[in-house]
Amino acid sequence: MKITWTCYLHPYTAMGVIAINVVKELTKLGYDVGLNAINPPNDPNKVNPLDYSIEVQEALKKGHRFDSVNIFFAYPDVYPSHRCKINVGYTGADSTGWYTTQGQVPPWISCNEYMDFMLTPADYSRRIMKDCGVTKPIYLFPHGIDTSLFPYQPRVKNIPFTFVYCGEMSKRKGTQDLITTFKDLFGTSDKYRLLLRSNTDMLYYNGSEIEALTRNQPNIEVHFKNYGQQELSEYYKRGHVYVYPSRADWFGMTPFESLACGMPTIATETNGYYEFLQDYIVPVEYHDEEIGEHHPYLKGKWHVVDKLRLKEKMYGVFFDYDNLLNLARVASLHIHEKFTWERVTKDYLVPFLEEQVKPKLDSKVHQVKEALQFPVDPVAIDPKEIRMDNNDLRITVGIPTKDRGIELAILLQSLSVQTYQNFDVLINDDGLSGIIYNNTTIQGLINLLRQQGHDVTIMKGQTLGPHIAGQAILDNAKTELILRVDDDVALEPQCLENLIKPFIKDNARKVAAVGLILLNPHEDLNRQQMDLESFNRQHKQGLGKVFWINENQLFLSGMLSINRLPVEEEVEVEHLYSGFMYRKSVGKEIGGYPLNLSKVGHREETIFTYSMFKAGYKLYVHPKAISYHYHPMFGGIRETAGQMHKEELWKHDEEIFNEWIQKVLPNPFKKQTKPIIEEPPSDDQIDFTDIPELTDEQLKSMKPWKDVLTEIKNQENKPNVNFEGDSKKPIVSIIVLTHGLNHDGLKKVLSGIVNYTLTPYELIIVNNDNRPESLEDIRIFIDSEIKSRINGTRDVKIVQLEKEMAVGLARGIGVENSSGDSEYILFIDDDAQIVGFPDSNLGTDWVDMMLSIFNKYKDVAAVSPIHTWYSKLKCEAVSVACMLTSKKVWGVVGGFDPIFGNKEKGTWGYEDVDWSYRAQCKGFKLKWIESYYFPFIHEDTTFKPKSEERQQALLRAEEILLNKYDLNEVNYLRRFPYPLTDEQMEASLHGINLNIGCYYAIYDNFINIDLNPDVKPDLCINMMDIDKHFAKNSVSLIIASQVLEHVVYDEAFEFLRKCFEILKPGGHFVVEVPDCDNMDERIANGEMNEEDKRCHMEGNPQSPGQAHLHCYGEKNLQEMVTRAGFNILRRNPASSDKDTLAIRFDCIVNK
Secondary structure (H helix, E strand, C coil), rough: EEEEEEECCCCCCHHHHHHHHHHHHHHHCEEEEEEEECCCCCCCCCCHHEEEEEHHHHHHHHHCCCEEEEEEEEEEEHHHHHHCCCCEEEECCCCCCCCCCCCEEECHHHCCCCCCCCCCCCCCHHHHHHHHHCCCEEEEECEEEECCCCCCCCCCCCCCCCEEEEECCCCCCHHHHHHHHHHHCCCCEEEEEEEEEEEEHCCCCHHHHHHHHHCCCCCCCCECCCCCCCCCCCCCCHCCCEEECCCCCCCCHHHHHHHHHHCCCEEEHHHHHHHHCCCCEEEEEEEEEECCCCCCCCHHHHHEHHHHHHHHHHCCCCHHHHHHHHHHHHEEEEEEEEHHHHHHHHHHHHHHHHHHHHHHHHHHHHHHHHHCCCCCCCCCCCCHHCCCCCCCCEEEEEEECCHHHCCCCCCHHHHHHHCCEEEEEEEEEEECCCHHCCCCCHHHHHHHHEEEEEEEEEEEECCHHHHHHHHHHHHCCCCCCCECCCCCCEECCCHHHCCCCCHHHHCCCEEEEEEEECCCCCCCHHHHHHCCHHHHHHHHHHHEEEEEECCCEEEEHHHHHCEEEECCEEEEEECEEEEEEEEEHHHHCCCCCCCCHHHHHHHHHHHHHHHHHCCCEEEEEEEEEEEECCCCCCCCCCCCCCCCCCCHHHHHHHHHHHHHHHHHCCCCCCCCCCCCCCCCCCCHHHHCCCCCCCCHHHHCCCCCCCHHHHHHHCCHHHHCCCCCCCCCCCEEEEEEECCCCCCCHHHHHHHHHHHHHCCCEEEEEECCCCCCHHEEEEEHHHHHHHHHCCCCCCEEEEEEEEEEHHHHHHHHHHHCCCCCCCCCEEEEEEEEEECCHHCCCCCCHHHHHHHHHHHHHHCCEEECCCCEEEECCCCECCEEEEEEEEEEHHHHHCCCCCCCCCCCCCCCCCHHHHHHHHHHCCCCCEECCCHHHCCCCCCCCCCCCCCCHHHHHHHHHHHHHHCCCCCCCCHHHHHHHCCCHHHHHHHCCCEEEEEEEECCCCHHHHHHEECCHHCCEEEEEHHHHHHCCCCCCCCCEEEEEECCHHHCHHHHHHHHHHHHEEEEEEEEEEEEEEEEEEEEEHHCCCCCHHHHHHHHHHHHCCCCCHHHCEEECCHHHHHHHHHHEEEEEEEECCCCHHHHHEEEEECCCCC
């Protein structure tokens, strides 16, 4: 197995030490290892191979090899530009957050998606990486030490008693905490000494700051020198105790080294090293603090040692030194046995390489060989034997590419073995990595093509999208025929030979373009075969054609080109995509590519090729021009995983396309009508006959609204609820955030809480205003009004913040100050009001209403009376103005992101939208209470005029929110509105997905199908005709939610059989129907009501197609689905709001 170890190679840092030792151990075990040093050009520590051993020198010579397994021992920002066949990211997490680039968001999570696997040295960092959203499989590989350099060293207690620290001088490592603690404890006493050592390139404080901290301290020695491992071992001999107060470490090597030498070690009671050494170190307690601006690339919180505890431990070790020496002796034996480089490599890295990496590597090699159907090694062909000298039939192969080394190499390799060799190559490079120039495999393939007689030209692209790259290829090609082919496509050897055949026969020069067949190499190639019956039926119905179905629906399909076709000759179509050969003269005649699209370039190929068709030219797909489309998730001209999935860019291009298609293909269904302006009806036009009259009793019980407002205004004067004798532990922590000097709103909400809350609670007021008069006003009100009402039965806490901070962070501090007894958190704003008991029922209250809804359903993240649909993230959102959640959910989802509602960052709002989105990403649901029944008032200011400053802050916050997430199809499917399993999500990425009976639930990345044109489906057909539009074995995933009940039983069974036929082997099917089992019993238990039962039985007969014609229970649905051929994997909760009211089966096709 070839392995490349990619890292910054510094001989005096941990990164360099680890690289050197891993290369040595893997080489000894027989692996072919290359060392790829990625030190920047201006790095003062330039790599000199002569500084290293023979093994390392040989590895440096091999360097980066394209056809190897690449292990990146580096921060994730380098991952996109140094990839190989298999890519492993080896990194960790120094804090509770994840790395950012120079303190900016979004985090480096997206970089990890370039990897096949992740390695990290400890479970500590693995947990953090998973919590922060890393989805790739993560395996452990702890660091080792060279025990020959760190032998056990006996020591005795003497004077001066010496503390030692080795490592970077930074806040992250707690150096300042150590210096100040030592000075506080021992002053300038000559009986104690502190030795500090750091490499010169690891100084994170400037020299003057270190000097200031240690000035006039003769008992503190500071040494800045690039120490080798041998010198470092000698340094450890000088000390009695090693102190390591690190705030953030994904591993931490020096505690291992100090204990290996037998030196007692004091260290923070966390970080990566702690899980391996907790039985041997002297632990120091810590507390978490926000990192803020203290570090250039960390976010979240880090673990700051409790200085009082650090003082106790540093003072106490002198008196307990003999016992600690014995403990260090045991630790030394443990480390010398378990943590040598040989041992950790064999115990962790080798099993990972052999059991995880090798099977995937073998699979990739097999896929390439099988898909390309020719040897992987380039084949030298004499161009004179098969080259055609007809210049009219010479081809320019135009390749738009961006940072896809593996895929580009496969494409070039497939060109080198073409049976038709009369071509040149023109590469439009939009890349940033320089991989075309620095990758030896790509350079070798380019040289091979040139030796075969092909002109290979590389143009620097503009990085403005595929349409701009396509136009550049059109403008610069020197031949009449141009093959436009993406960089993730590989061609069978006869591909060019077959593509050019229609042009050879075209004496009239009416053929404009011929398209490739693009198969999916990740799936069974034998299954990608269209049978003749399906071909005849589907081609006649319009596949490969463009036409209007109705007023709102354009039929636009190129699906002929993703299957092997059961014919020999070319098939005429009306448009093409992804790969086609065309005439340059025709491309110029139609005006070239559409240049007004966004960087996504959505619809560019359709516009380009359909324009040729509309100009009177012929377009074909050739069934023997076979290619393989790899569709990698990252890189490429469309920047698949990055900003190109912004919704507004896709919408922009779709609007341009719609305007264009209306001009070139007018919609025959659209009628020109004059706009109708409706006047509001006058009183004499309104029919009052259907308005029911109120009874005398109802009229007497009604209060004038003016009286209600008066009660609200004076609510603090309402009589108190009697809490005497009620001393229950709090169930809910009610957190009220406030700010300012005028606390009228706060006083109203607190009075409402106290007057109308029966549920045991604690009250936490977080004052985000550090002015003394603000705090004093709150205290006076609490002491004079609130405490007298609760009679000591409720805890009231005021959390005074030292400075104003982000509102989400402030609320999180409120949570941190809540009682350990409470299970729930309830946020409410100081401009909200609680105005009574629900329905005047003193047996319940507003909190209990929220709790009952929260606990009624599974997987609920939050309950709120305020909710919205945030279309830009396609998610629901609840408002923190009144929001109940549980501490368990809070622990899983995390707190509010402090980037929002942050004056320093210039943002306002959106912290609750962000939290809601994250909750749904983790599989939770949001519930709300109908405000009509809920005694809560909050003024909605969404559409009210705002100051320019506030408006800009809202826009800035929304911009940050949308840039924070990579809105690709996996994320969309994972969150809302349909809860797909991991298997279903995987299936959905590799083929056609159908949402049958979609109604208004239109899902991205699905073909949404419905009978009702008003819901604007992608395909408006009867579900019973599904087999007329999709071939057998062509679909990956079908969702059929709430559709079977709308047809009779026999038709439902026939529909299931048709779905089974069009699904691929291994395809997934999700079916959901109303649950009609035991409805009377469930009504008696309160699980449903009579209206639910009526809806289950009848549906909505007044609306066309909405009547229920058959009712299902679990048993008869299971029997029908099984009889249709499906294997049922599981019964899941339904996607509907009332989870108990539906049956959902997740099924798979095993043919």
